[in-house]
Amino acid sequence: MEVVRVEDLGKTYPGGTKALEGVSFSIQKGEIFCLLGRNGAGKTTLLRILATQLKPTVGRAFVLGHDVLQDPKAIRPHIAVVPQEARPQMLLSPYDHILYFCLIRGRSRAEARERTRKVMDDLGLWEHRDKLASDLSGGLRQRLIIAMALVADPEVLFLDEPTIGLDPLGRRSVWHMLRELTRKGATILLTTHYLDEAEMLADDLLIVDKGRTAFLGTVEAAKGDTGVGMRVIVEPPAGNGTAPPEVLEPRSAEEVLAIVERGLREKRKVTFKPASLEEAFIKIVGGSIEVEAT
Amino acid sequence: MKSRLREALYIGLFDALPLLRDPMLLVVISLFSFLPVIFIFVFADQKSAVQSLVGAIVLTFSFTGLFASQSVYFNKQWFRFQDMLVASKVSPASYAVGLSVSGLVVALPGVLVALVLLLLSGPTSVVGIFLLIATSLILWIGLVFVGFAIGATTKNARRANSIPQVLSIAMGFLPPVYYPLARLDAYPIAKAFAMLIPTTHAAQLAKYYFGLIVIPDWEVALGWAYLLGFAALMGFLASRRAHWVDP
Numbered sequence: 282m283e284v285v286r287v288e289d290l291g292k293t294y295p296g297g298t299k300a301l302e303g304v305s306f307s308i309q310k311g312e313i314f315c316l317l318g319r320n321g322a323g324k325t326t327l328l329r330i331l332a333t334q335l336k337p338t339v340g341r342a343f344v345l346g347h348d349v350l351q352d353p354k355a356i357r358p359h360i361a362v363v364p365q366e367a368r369p370q371m372l373l374s375p376y377d378h379i380l381y382f383c384l385i386r387g388r389s390r391a392e393a394r395e396r397t398r399k400v401m402d403d404l405g406l407w408e409h410r411d412k413l414a415s416d417l418s419g420g421l422r423q424r425l426i427i428a429m430a431l432v433a434d435p436e437v438l439f440l441d442e443p444t445i446g447l448d449p450l451g452r453r454s455v456w457h458m459l460r461e462l463t464r465k466g467a468t469i470l471l472t473t474h475y476l477d478e479a480e481m482l483a484d485d486l487l488i489v490d491k492g493r494t495a496f497l498g499t500v501e502a503a504k505g506d507t508g509v510g511m512r513v514i515v516e517p518p519a520g521n522g523t524a525p526p527e528v529l530e531p532r533s534a535e536e537v538l539a540i541v542e543r544g545l546r547e548k549r550k551v552t553f554k555p556a557s558l559e560e561a562f563i564k565i566v567g568g569s570i571e572v573e574a575t
Numbered sequence: 576m577k578s579r580l581r582e583a584l585y586i587g588l589f590d591a592l593p594l595l596r597d598p599m600l601l602v603v604i605s606l607f608s609f610l611p612v613i614f615i616f617v618f619a620d621q622k623s624a625v626q627s628l629v630g631a632i633v634l635t636f637s638f639t640g641l642f643a644s645q646s647v648y649f650n651k652q653w654f655r656f657q658d659m660l661v662a663s664k665v666s667p668a669s670y671a672v673g674l675s676v677s678g679l680v681v682a683l684p685g686v687l688v689a690l691v692l693l694l695l696s697g698p699t700s701v702v703g704i705f706l707l708i709a710t711s712l713i714l715w716i717g718l719v720f721v722g723f724a725i726g727a728t729t730k731n732a733r734r735a736n737s738i739p740q741v742l743s744i745a746m747g748f749l750p751p752v753y754y755p756l757a758r759l760d761a762y763p764i765a766k767a768f769a770m771l772i773p774t775t776h777a778a779q780l781a782k783y784y785f786g787l788i789v790i791p792d793w794e795v796a797l798g799w800a801y802l803l804g805f806a807a808l809m810g811f812l813a814s815r816r817a818h819w820v821d822p
Contacts, residue, residue, distance in 0.1 A: 295822055332662045335821045353820070358664040367655035372593035381589040385582055386663050429659060439662070 282310040284437055284468040285331060290340035292326050292492075300326040301492040304340070308470060308485070311463050315483035316472040319566060323492040324472040325365055325441055331470065332362045332439045344437060361435035363443045365472075367426045369414035375401065375425045376410040382429045400432045403458060419446040427455060431462075438462065440471040444478060456482055480558040490566045503561040513540050516550040579669045586665070586673025590646050591680045605685035608634040611753050623754070625696050626787050629707065630752040630778045632689050636711035637746060637774055639678030640718025641739040646674040647726025647817065648735035667819035675719045699785060706784035713802045714777040718746075720809035727817035745772075752778040755788065773805045 285308035292301040301323045308314040316324045329335040331342055333353035341348060347355040369378055379400060383393035401407040404424045414422060423446050430438065438459075444452045452475075459469055459482060473479055479486055480500050488496040488503070496503055513531060517524035531537045544551035594601045609631045616624035651657040660670055693699060722739065729735045750772045751759060756779060759766035769775045776798040782788045783795065 329658075329821070332658075333820065334658050334661045354664075357662055360662050362659055362662040364655040364658040367659070368653060370593060370654060372596065377589075377592060381585055381592070382659070384585045385589065385660065385665060387578060387582070433663065 283307050284310045284312075284345060285314070285470065286343045287327075287331070288341045290327070290330065290337050290342055292323075292330060292335070293338045299492055301330075301337075301489075304487075304489065304492075304494055306485075306487055306494075306497055308468055310468055311466055312484040313459060313463055313469045313471065313482045315479040315486040316470065316489065317474075317476070317479055317486055317562060318472075318489040318495075322489045324489060326492075327489065328362075328439050328441050328470060328472055332360060333357055334362070359436040361430040361433040361438055363427050363430045363438075363440040365441035365445075369417075369422050369425050371413065371415035373414055374411050375406050375414065375417070375421075375428070378414070378425060379406075379428050379432050383432045386433050396432055396434070400428045404428050404431070405454060420448050420451040423447055424451065424455070427458075431458075435467065437468045437470070440469065442472055442474065444473065444475065452478065476557070476559040476562055488562065488565050496565050500558055503558060503565070504556045511537075511556055512554040513537065514552040514554060515540065515544055516552070518547055518549050579666055582665050582669035583672040583676065586660075586670055587675075587677040587680065590650070590674055590677035594681050601681060602684060605635070605682055606688070607685075608638055608747070609685055609689060611748070615753060621696070622787070625693065626755060626782055627753040628689055628693055628696070629781045629785050629787060630754075632686055632693075632707065633711050633714065633774060633777045633781050634747045634752055635682045635685050635689075636679075636715040637718050637777070638743055639682045640675075640715040641722050641725075641742055641746075643675050643678055643719045643722030644724075644726035644729070644739050645722075645735055646677060647723050648729050648732070650674065651727070652730070652735075653732060661819060670819070671723065671817075675722075678719075679715075693785070703785045707781045710777050710780040710784070710798075710802070713799075713806060714773055717773060717802065717806035717809045720806065720813040723813040724809065724816040727813075746774045750775045750778075755782075757788075773802060776801045 285306075287304055287306050290301055290304045291299075293299045304323075304327060306314075316327060318324045326335065330337045330349060331344055333344075333349050333356055336350060341350070343349070344356045345359055347353075349356065369375070376397065379397045380393055383396050384390065388396060398407065401410060404427065406421065406424055406428055409417060409421055414425065417425065423443070427440070427443055430440070440459075444455050447455065456478070459471075463469060471482070483500055485499055486496070486503065487494060511531065513529045515527040515529065517526060529536075529540055531540060541551055543549075588595075594604065609628070612624060612627045612631050615627040657670070690704065693704075721742070725738050725742075726735065729738065750769045752774050756766070756769065756775065759769055779788070779790060780795065780798045780802075783790050
């Protein structure tokens, strides 16, 4: 089932800045869709249009079958957003934030208390419930903002760089929680600069560059389309420490086998380095960086 | 309708919560506009002090209206709570009412103290109190609109803090709100400027309804017309400036 559909979407800001141009894609139910791109590429603009916070200038976008421009009120009760650089109110506790957002979204007091407890437990915030937000670490503050969105139990969740400032364990707990949400049927669109995060989470990804689609597809396709394959590093023979290691890019299983056999024969250490999304990303947007540099 | 009122109530409470959690700060802030009354009471006569007390009530409402700009700015640009609430079933009207009313909650203790003092200072009527509150509320509505226009237009935190404070001085402490308009009779230009400021008209009406001054009927009518016109004009300005969904 298609949850998000974007057709030839474009956005030019009132000042004349063109932020998006001709972007089209769709997101299926239960999918995690990652938006990647350099700073200012148009990721936040695209996310904000889909979250009904910003009006597009051309094209159409549908969330849960409703047009974001014509019928935003039908979309809003079913979505939630974690905005980029959102901050908690420093003089309030995490419990206040989450409970009040639950109440504002229409839950009864009893339901709101129950839901607040559940979300705080899930995100490891319960033990910090009565501290002031000013006394929380950066990671806990970010988790609090995420909790304020999750408390709505949305069908579609939009997250703009949600794990920024989180430590590796905090990031993993957010990833786990996002996977749990999709298992329950939620659909997630997130922007990130962490390519390992996209690699770990994305069912599909869109790389935007200067407001245009630079790549659309799966992580594996991104690596394949850009020719970024597995690398094999063959260390120099023992006793010849000054020689540089050989970096090889085998194209077939036979080539891999031949390299391994040679390593064994010559008693050389052979290391396999899988292709990373980061390399693919740099290849995809690198062209425009080089053009800019010249 | 009931759910919209509930949304507005919780938005207002959430916005006022930092102050409600700290009653000492709440008392200091809510009594701020009453400080000049103490000096007038010490250095002038009791009649002037009562006039300034009425003026302080009017100003408390106007300050809370102006300072809605801070709520608007910080919820939109700093905390980004507005973006989170746009992506929910919350209506823009509930949001606007909630943020506006949160200021009134903060102002309430000071206003109640002032009303008690006014009742103790001499005979007064229920109608007088009602019309004093009504005048202040009309001014408050106009200045809430000003606050929304400022908060939505401001792009940095420094301006969001300084602009309402500068306007508070210009609209509160300079014009004849604490002191009688008659003091400006010797300065016709200053008096003409004062008549352009909405707080002057609100204070004149409030003092009149409280029986502290006598003004002709045409000046009463002018005062109401000015306040209503100001509120309508500022409402139009705010509707052009403050956006729920960014253009």
